[in-house]
Amino acid sequence: MRILLDKFSKSFGNTKVIEAMDLEVGSGEMLALLGPSGCGKSTTLFAICGIHRPTSGRILFGERDVTSLPSQERNVGVVFQSYALYPHMTVEENIGFPLTVRRLPAGDIKKRVAEISALVHIDNLLGRRPAQLSGGQQQRVALARALIRRPDVLLLDEPLANLDAKLRLEMRSEIRRLQKETGITAILVTHDQVEAMSMCDRIAIMKEGEIVQIATPSEMYNDPRTAFVAGFLGNPPISFLKGKALSGAFVSGDGNFRLPLGSLRDIGDGRALTLGIRPEHFGPKGDLVIEGKVAFAETQGRENLYDVVLADGSVLRSIQPVRDDVKLGDCVRWNLSSEAAFVFAEDGRRL
Amino acid sequence: MRTSRTLGIVMIAPAAIMIFLFYLMPAILTGIFAMTNMSTATGISGGVFQVTQGAVNRLGPDMPELASGIAEPRFVIDEEGLAALEALKLKPGYAAELRGQHIGEVFASRREAERVIKALKDRPSTREVKQISDLFNRSVLNTRFETRDALIGNLEKLGFRLKPEEQDKVARETYTGWVWTTDNFKVIANSPDMAKIFLNTAFYVAVTLMLFNVSYALFLAVTTHYMPPATASIFRAVWLLPRITPVVIYVLMWKWLTWDNGFISMFMGQFGVPPKNYLLDNAYNAWFFVILINGFIGASMGMLVFSSAIKAIPQTHFHASEVDGASRWQQIRYIILPQLRWPILFVTCYQTLSLLASFNEILLSTRGGPGRATEVWSLAAYHTALNNYTGNLEYGLGAALALMLVIIGVILSLIYLRIFRYDTLISKPLIED
Ligand SMILES: Nc1ncnc2c1ncn2[C@@H]1O[C@H](COP(=O)(O)OP(=O)(O)OP(=O)(O)O)[C@@H](O)[C@H]1O
Numbered sequence: 068m069r070i071l072l073d074k075f076s077k078s079f080g081n082t083k084v085i086e087a088m089d090l091e092v093g094s095g096e097m098l099a100l101l102g103p104s105g106c107g108k109s110t111t112l113f114a115i116c117g118i119h120r121p122t123s124g125r126i127l128f129g130e131r132d133v134t135s136l137p138s139q140e141r142n143v144g145v146v147f148q149s150y151a152l153y154p155h156m157t158v159e160e161n162i163g164f165p166l167t168v169r170r171l172p173a174g175d176i177k178k179r180v181a182e183i184s185a186l187v188h189i190d191n192l193l194g195r196r197p198a199q200l201s202g203g204q205q206q207r208v209a210l211a212r213a214l215i216r217r218p219d220v221l222l223l224d225e226p227l228a229n230l231d232a233k234l235r236l237e238m239r240s241e242i243r244r245l246q247k248e249t250g251i252t253a254i255l256v257t258h259d260q261v262e263a264m265s266m267c268d269r270i271a272i273m274k275e276g277e278i279v280q281i282a283t284p285s286e287m288y289n290d291p292r293t294a295f296v297a298g299f300l301g302n303p304p305i306s307f308l309k310g311k312a313l314s315g316a317f318v319s320g321d322g323n324f325r326l327p328l329g330s331l332r333d334i335g336d337g338r339a340l341t342l343g344i345r346p347e348h349f350g351p352k353g354d355l356v357i358e359g360k361v362a363f364a365e366t367q368g369r370e371n372l373y374d375v376v377l378a379d380g381s382v383l384r385s386i387q388p389v390r391d392d393v394k395l396g397d398c399v400r401w402n403l404s405s406e407a408a409f410v411f412a413e414d415g416r417r418l
Numbered sequence: 419m420r421t422s423r424t425l426g427i428v429m430i431a432p433a434a435i436m437i438f439l440f441y442l443m444p445a446i447l448t449g450i451f452a453m454t455n456m457s458t459a460t461g462i463s464g465g466v467f468q469v470t471q472g473a474v475n476r477l478g479p480d481m482p483e484l485a486s487g488i489a490e491p492r493f494v495i496d497e498e499g500l501a502a503l504e505a506l507k508l509k510p511g512y513a514a515e516l517r518g519q520h521i522g523e524v525f526a527s528r529r530e531a532e533r534v535i536k537a538l539k540d541r542p543s544t545r546e547v548k549q550i551s552d553l554f555n556r557s558v559l560n561t562r563f564e565t566r567d568a569l570i571g572n573l574e575k576l577g578f579r580l581k582p583e584e585q586d587k588v589a590r591e592t593y594t595g596w597v598w599t600t601d602n603f604k605v606i607a608n609s610p611d612m613a614k615i616f617l618n619t620a621f622y623v624a625v626t627l628m629l630f631n632v633s634y635a636l637f638l639a640v641t642t643h644y645m646p647p648a649t650a651s652i653f654r655a656v657w658l659l660p661r662i663t664p665v666v667i668y669v670l671m672w673k674w675l676t677w678d679n680g681f682i683s684m685f686m687g688q689f690g691v692p693p694k695n696y697l698l699d700n701a702y703n704a705w706f707f708v709i710l711i712n713g714f715i716g717a718s719m720g721m722l723v724f725s726s727a728i729k730a731i732p733q734t735h736f737h738a739s740e741v742d743g744a745s746r747w748q749q750i751r752y753i754i755l756p757q758l759r760w761p762i763l764f765v766t767c768y769q770t771l772s773l774l775a776s777f778n779e780i781l782l783s784t785r786g787g788p789g790r791a792t793e794v795w796s797l798a799a800y801h802t803a804l805n806n807y808t809g810n811l812e813y814g815l816g817a818a819l820a821l822m823l824v825i826i827g828v829i830l831s832l833i834y835l836r837i838f839r840y841d842t843l844i845s846k847p848l849i850e851d
């Protein structure tokens with residue numbers, strides 16, 4: 068079922084959290100909401116599931132306007148950031164609660180609880196109470212509770228934050244599989260860009276209550292609209308160089324380093340620019356040589372990660388296949404692919 | 419180490435003394451008084467031995483001879499009387515003849531004694547006969563004896579030779595001070611009045627507790643929870659008014675409402691109903707108003723406790739349950755009520771005890787009437803021990819009533835703890851030591 072936010076605004080008293088947000092999530096699509104803490108991700112989810120009434124604007128499920136519909140009539144499954152498990156109920160009662168309030172026969176509830184709990188690997192914990200569970204187990208109970216009544220819309224507020232690496236990987240594909248199979252429209256709030264990129268069809272990046280860019284993971288990665296977006300995606304993150312335009316090229320602060328701007332060569336001289344260079348575009352290969360000193364070296368098993376300090380003090384990150392000829396403190400001359408560098412204006416807009 | 423320990427004892431001493439004086443002593447004294455027959459009649463210090471008409475009546479069934487004997491006056495010609503006679507300075511012949519001829523004689527009635535006196539050689543006048551016979555009057559009826567030996571000695575002089583167990587009985591029945599006894603509890607157990615009062619109390623506590631102190635309080639707490647905060651505080655403040663109004667004034671307002679010329683009577687007068695006292699009209703009305711008066715006062719505490727307990731439930735639980743499809747009613751049933759188990763237990767327990775112990779609203783409104791229709795246990799204790807219709811305040815019996823109230827309260831609390839499964843309310847610590 069398609070979700071459409073139309074000029075959705077939300078403020079608490081005088082604090083405006085979201086202003087005139089437009090967002091469309093296609094039927095059966097899974098969208099990641101990515102953004103720094105406090106940017107309004109949870110607020111957006113709360114409005115979609117009906118806990119918060121929008122200050123203005125409309126929310127549509129399919130063609131149905133649900134703006135003033137209570138939560139109970141929206142058929143939305145939510146995994147809350149704080150789990151919100153009922154402390155006085157057992158795991159089984161917690162998971163079965165959405166069915167209990169629908170007055171399903173106890174036998175059916177038991178059967179469906181057994182199914183769904185096996186799916187999230189908590190079938191051995193059904194008799195316990197939430198206080199007797201680990202954080203990750205609680206999270207899976209919350210997930211099971213959101214899924215059990217087969218919602219039209221699934222909202223996940225950082226559902227995997229507390230899981231260990233292996234379980235997280237497993238749950239990622241599990242959630243994705245479930246979502247695809249059932250055709251649920253889902254919104255996933257996360258801080259983890261790997262999670263966003265691997266699980267979702269599209270990513271929406273939020274900043275201070277606004278959606279900065281919404282695109283598929285690869286588009287978002289390869290064609291960021293602002294420096295903020297470019298900085299948000301990618302691990303290790305992109306590095307930025309400050310400088311200005313001079314006769315059709317980017318020149319670093321101390322003038323040591325020039326990068327031809329190609330299609331942007333008409334930019335007026337003296338304009339302040341920021342260059343964004345992803346770590347995989349700085350290394351042995353490339354068309355432009357840069358000299359610097361290794362200030363940090365780390366191996367991640369298959370790859371090595373280096374921080375290189377340039378003459379003007381700015382830092383470029385590099386990620387390369389494992390090699391052991393470069394040590395901390397070495398002077399290196401590495402190359403940069405000028406084509407792959409992003410050029411941003413002073414206000415962060417990509418040029 | 420040692421100094422700190424003694425310091426601790428010194429620090430706690432004032433508190434310990436306070437606890438002993440003001441918490442333990444009243445309970446202990448109640449227990450002690452309950453085992454006595456103290457009353458206004460016995461006083462609370464020691465007593466004397468006195469053959470009252472009541473004592474004679476009590477002795478009657480077992481010792482009819484003694485009873486009828488001591489009830490009558492007795493006249494004995496003894497040295498004591500003779501000395502008194504000599505002091506009167508009448509004719510000396512009287513004393514001399516009585517000492518010579520009649521010393522030690524006992525007469526069962528004044529008439530017999532006076533016949534002997536009249537027959538004296540010096541011929542006393544009628545007035546003197548009466549005067550002399552008075553001196554030899556040794557009747558024990560209504561005479562106070564400071565000790566038991568004095569009483570028994572006097573009875574012996576009068577010719578009553580008593581066996582030791584008879585002496586015990588006479589001493590017991592004539593003692594006017596208080597004695598140790600368990601009779602209070604027998605009286606309570608056997609009196610049909612007390613059975614009625616017991617049922618009254620059970621009815622009053624159960625109905626007020628269930629309808630008002632818990633149900634109505636829950637209703638108020640839940641409804642205010644779903645109101646906007648400002649409105650909710652206004653409503654809570656209004657429902658607190660009965661609690662913060664001085665009880666005398668609050669009850670007075672109910673009386674204005676229900677008196678013969680009160681509001682209800684005036685209102686019903688519009689329809690031609692003759693005015694009457696709705697409060698004391700009949701037992702049903704009296705109970706109706708007694709329960710309302712107490713209920714409206716009592717509900718506020720439950721409301722406050724329940725409200726704050728509901729506030730303590732995280733907002734996300736309400737959000738989650740709404741999203742899960744729970745209606746308001748289901749939210750109350752599945753989310754709020756289960757989490758209010760402990761507050762409900764607390765309020766039930768606390769209010770049972772305060773309802774059992776409190777009687778001031780009833781005293782001020784119906785005084786236990788009409789008749790004794792709304793007399794409850796604690797009011798009965800008050801009436802028995804402190805404000806009796808007949809004027810004889812029976813401290814011992816009152817204390818026994820109070821003691822039973824305490825015992826009933828403790829038993830009820832234990833039962834509540836069982837019903838609400840207190841142990842499951844205390845969650846186990848996650849970290850074990
Ligand atoms: N009930 C509220 N009253 C006032 N301000 C609120 C309320 N709820 C949220 N806010 C504010 O709205 C902003 C967005 O909050 P929100 O919870 O949506 O952030 P978020 O993006 O989910 O952050 P996080 O990643 O830390 O969960 C924050 O600045 C927060 O302080």
Ligand SMILES: [Mg+2]
Nearest residue numbers: 108109148224
């Ligand atoms: Mg959040």
